[in-house]
Amino acid sequence: MLVIQKTKIKEILDTLAKEYKVIVPAKDGDTSKFIPYGDNTEMLLEENVQLPPKDVFFPQTEKMYKFKSKKNTMEIENLPIEGGKQLIFGIRSCDMKSLDCLDQVFLTKGTDEFYKEKRDKTALIALSCTKPKETCFCTSMGLDPQKAVGADVQAYDLGDKIGFEAITEQGKKIIASIEGQLSEESVVVPKFGEFKINVDVEGVPEKLKGMFESPMWDDISRKCLNCGACTYVCPTCHCFDISQEVRGEDGVKYRCWDSCMFGEYTQMAGGHNPRPTKKERVRNRFMHKLNYFVERYNMLLCTGCGRCINVCPVNMDITAIIKQVKEAE
Amino acid sequence: MEKLTQEIRKTAKEILEKGQANVVIGWEKGSAWYISTPVFIDKAEDVERLVWDEYCVNNLAKYLLDYKTVEGKVAIFVKGCDARGVNRLIQDKQVDREKVLIVGLSCPGMKDEKKAKELGKNAEIPLVKKCQECRYPEPIIFDIFLGEKGKKEPAKGKDFSDIKAIEKMSSDEKYDFFSENYDRCLRCYACRNVCPACSCRECIFDQSKSGWLGKANNASNNMFFGITRALHVAGRCIECGECERVCPVNIPIMLLNKKIIQDIDTLFGDYDAGLDPEGKLPLGGFEYSDPEEFM
Numbered sequence: 376m377l378v379i380q381k382t383k384i385k386e387i388l389d390t391l392a393k394e395y396k397v398i399v400p401a402k403d404g405d406t407s408k409f410i411p412y413g414d415n416t417e418m419l420l421e422e423n424v425q426l427p428p429k430d431v432f433f434p435q436t437e438k439m440y441k442f443k444s445k446k447n448t449m450e451i452e453n454l455p456i457e458g459g460k461q462l463i464f465g466i467r468s469c470d471m472k473s474l475d476c477l478d479q480v481f482l483t484k485g486t487d488e489f490y491k492e493k494r495d496k497t498a499l500i501a502l503s504c505t506k507p508k509e510t511c512f513c514t515s516m517g518l519d520p521q522k523a524v525g526a527d528v529q530a531y532d533l534g535d536k537i538g539f540e541a542i543t544e545q546g547k548k549i550i551a552s553i554e555g556q557l558s559e560e561s562v563v564v565p566k567f568g569e570f571k572i573n574v575d576v577e578g579v580p581e582k583l584k585g586m587f588e589s590p591m592w593d594d595i596s597r598k599c600l601n602c603g604a605c606t607y608v609c610p611t612c613h614c615f616d617i618s619q620e621v622r623g624e625d626g627v628k629y630r631c632w633d634s635c636m637f638g639e640y641t642q643m644a645g646g647h648n649p650r651p652t653k654k655e656r657v658r659n660r661f662m663h664k665l666n667y668f669v670e671r672y673n674m675l676l677c678t679g680c681g682r683c684i685n686v687c688p689v690n691m692d693i694t695a696i697i698k699q700v701k702e703a704e
Numbered sequence: 705m706e707k708l709t710q711e712i713r714k715t716a717k718e719i720l721e722k723g724q725a726n727v728v729i730g731w732e733k734g735s736a737w738y739i740s741t742p743v744f745i746d747k748a749e750d751v752e753r754l755v756w757d758e759y760c761v762n763n764l765a766k767y768l769l770d771y772k773t774v775e776g777k778v779a780i781f782v783k784g785c786d787a788r789g790v791n792r793l794i795q796d797k798q799v800d801r802e803k804v805l806i807v808g809l810s811c812p813g814m815k816d817e818k819k820a821k822e823l824g825k826n827a828e829i830p831l832v833k834k835c836q837e838c839r840y841p842e843p844i845i846f847d848i849f850l851g852e853k854g855k856k857e858p859a860k861g862k863d864f865s866d867i868k869a870i871e872k873m874s875s876d877e878k879y880d881f882f883s884e885n886y887d888r889c890l891r892c893y894a895c896r897n898v899c900p901a902c903s904c905r906e907c908i909f910d911q912s913k914s915g916w917l918g919k920a921n922n923a924s925n926n927m928f929f930g931i932t933r934a935l936h937v938a939g940r941c942i943e944c945g946e947c948e949r950v951c952p953v954n955i956p957i958m959l960l961n962k963k964i965i966q967d968i969d970t971l972f973g974d975y976d977a978g979l980d981p982e983g984k985l986p987l988g989g990f991e992y993s994d995p996e997e998f999m
Binding site: 601 | 734735736739741762766767770884885888894896898910918919920921946949950952954
């Protein structure tokens, strides 16, 4: 396998940065996320970052178009597309799978141009995991933490080295551009550590179909605060709201993340709210992840990254809920 | 604490069996050893779920709002900060004192679950920040008290060292400091939703049509949110630190609250919110002796 010393990884990124805007997992204040690579970037390669990479493709706030409204006319102006080719280095299996989920929503039944534009110009170098975090459970969701779906290049964490394996044609080109800096070595990919969380999701989507009216939802939703932390740190949650800012004749339409945990999310113009309490909101979140999405796209809308478990102020744990569904009569 | 857990279960059982309350709010073991989480017990046979250990960090007071329009009494277990939270809601006329059966517990200080997750079971786990600074570990309001008092030495005086450090910064440094922090804000509203001083039926931040706060996530909107919320809970913040604990991106939210507490102490005399449910709020009225430097 082609490898490089971990201490020299910046040399590779510098080479790649000549052709791509390189995005890497890094520390950001008291949290960590994917940010553009620069000289002072404090990269984080030991573990996955706390915020998912979804905002690279689907920013929390994204301008859609400008408009000018005069008396009886309206002019619409498209916004210029910013930036060229980009590359994410160090994206983990769980987050790669989340792109597969987002692709289903934004690319298969109709095309979301905003998402597609960014997705098409982004190359992906996935990085294998060696040790699961306390809240990781990707294998329970059917993923391989050392082999990501959809990556152009799979990189392997080999301790003090990183190994590279091209997967796609684009991946081969990427490797060709950095080949001079890599050396060929025979390596053994370290075995993956023990997971603290193991959960069996087999049969859960089918069983949930008949559990819409289950009293279980009353019970599990009681402690929920209906904040949006879980949905905003989720790599797969993709709901958005369209809003506008208007100053005189000029306006901008933009979209921004929304959360099914918020009461306003389903608030109707006439005042009716079909999901009036936390019970309906919590139920929707788990039904969407574990049933509706499976029925629509034949895959779970959870990749086992564990971020929601990590941030929930009241320990609303999706794996515990999966177990509860399994055990329900 | 295990002995007290048994007592808690026994008391909860009695409360439910005697019909003194329809529901008991306490803590149960969560999905890891370093997590205890809120639980609601309606049936006497479920009291075994209740626990009392050094991870019962959640302030339970906020949940009383869920029972505002529900018939019957609610029993709630309280530490020092939960008790001040209950007082907060009574003083704000959100909760009827007659409707709540308060069971007090002396708080030994709760351990930091984030540190526990990092350090592992065998390490010495420090107390969570809010507990290190806590001056009221004993519940100041209760109907029943379980166990012994004095489990933790209360902190002496308010610690404003972090506020003093920020006050020393230049205006530009302050602006940069707060911009950097609030730039991270996801606007998930966990801080608001967990706060016992946030009890508006309809929050200003949810009225997007009003135009007060745009839905767009940017430093300007996020800081408007942070500052407005801090000012709205001014004089009412009970310093339970839940806002800061629950923030998924670790924004030091309590800094703004503490700055306002310091200012209130300076301008209107020392005040601790949530101690006296009948008392006057420092910012809730006018006295002729109030400072009027700006007039």
